[in-house]
Amino acid sequence: MKHIFVINPAAGKTDSSEEIMRAVAAIPGYDCEFYVTQGPRDATRYAKTWLEEHQSEQARFYACGGDGTLNEVVNGVVGHENGSVGVYPSGSGDDFVKYYGGRDKFLDFKELLDAPEDEIDLLTIDNGKPGEFRYSINITNFGFDTTVAKTMIKVKRKKIIGGKHAYVTGVVTGLIKAMRNKCEITADGERVDTKGRILLCTLANGGYVGGSFFCAPRADNHDGLIEVTAFRPLSRITFVRLLGAYTNGTHLDDPRFQKYITYRRAKEVTVKAPEGFSMSVDGEIVDGTEFKIGIAPKAIRFAAPKGCVLIAGRKGETVGSAPAETPAEAPAVEETPAEPATV
Secondary structure, X not given: OEEEEEEOOOOOOOOOHHHHHHHHHOOOOOEEEEEEOOOOOHHHHHHHHHHHHOOOOOEEEEEEEOHHHHHHHHHHHOOOOOEEEXXXXXXXXXXXXXXXXXXXHHOOHHHHHOOOEEEEEEEEEEOOOOOOOEEEOOEEEEEHHHHHHHHHHHHOOOOOOOHHHHHHHHHHXXXXXXXXXXXXXXXXXXXXXXXXXXXXXXXXXXXXXXXXXXXXXXXXXXXXXXXXXXEOOOOXXXXXXXXXXXXXOXXXXXXXXXXXXXXXXXXXXXXXXXEEEEEEEOOEEEEEEEEEEEEEEEEEEEEOOOOOEOOOOOOOOEOOOOOOOOOOOOOOOOOOOOOOOOO
C-alpha cells in the first residue's frame, strides 16, 4: 500500500513540512510519498485526482495539519474504494483525534503506518449550491459556534490570543455578538429550535469541538446517526456558569441543562435561515440559507493506531480489540420534549 502524507504548511504555529518528511523517510520498509498543499481545497483536489489516476493502487492519505486539513483529505478520498484516511495532528485544535483518546496517540509515525483501518460514518452537508456539497468527519456546528470558528481563523497565528487560546478568544467574541441566532432546525421532521432562535447547535459524528469542549459525549461514529444538541438562548451569566460542565461533557446528564437543551439522535437535519447563515464544518466556514445534513454510514476507512481508547459513544473500546460490552448510559436529556417552536 502507498502511504501519502498530505502536509498543510499553514497548519499550527509553524510549518512542520521538513520535520514530517525527515521523520517518515527514516522509517524503512514503507512506500511513502509527500505532498505539500498550495492553498485552500488543494488537499481535496490532490487526493481525488491521485485516486482517480491510480485506480489499481491502494493508498492511505495522512492529513498532516488540523481538522480543516483532515476535512479536505476526507472530501478527496470519500467514494474511492482504493483510498483510506489517516491523520498526523499538527493543527491548533486537532479535535477529531480526541475521540480516539487524544493527539498523542497519533504522533508516532511507525504506529500510524501500521494502524488498522475501520469503516466510519460521515456527515453530509448540502447547502443547495452547485459544487459545494461536502462531508464532515467530526462536528458541524452553527450559531454561537460559527462566530467562534470565524474568530479562530482570524487569530489562530496571533500571539497570546491565538494558538491554543484561539477558541477562548472566539468565545469572548461570541458572548458579545452571537447570543441569539435566528434559524429553524428540524431533526427527522421535529422542530428543535425555540421560536426560531438558538444559542448554538452541534451536529456531531465525533466528540470534541474548539480544542477542549466535549460537546457530544454520546457520539458513535459507527451508529448511522447524527448527535443533535440545540441550546436555547440564555443569559451570559448562565452561559459562563454552565461552561465548565459543557467543557467536561457532562451537560447531557446535568439537571441544570434540562431547560436549555434539546437533544436528539437523527438521520436527517434541516436548517433554514432566510437572512443567510454560516456553518462551521470541521472548522471550515460554509455559507447558505438552507442546509440539509445527513449521515453516510461507513462511508470511509479511517486508520487509528492500535491502543487508542475511545472516549465517546463506544467509551472504553480499544482500537484493535473486540468492542467493550458496557451498557449504554441512560439518556438524561434525550427524552425531554422539545418546546413548541414558532417564528
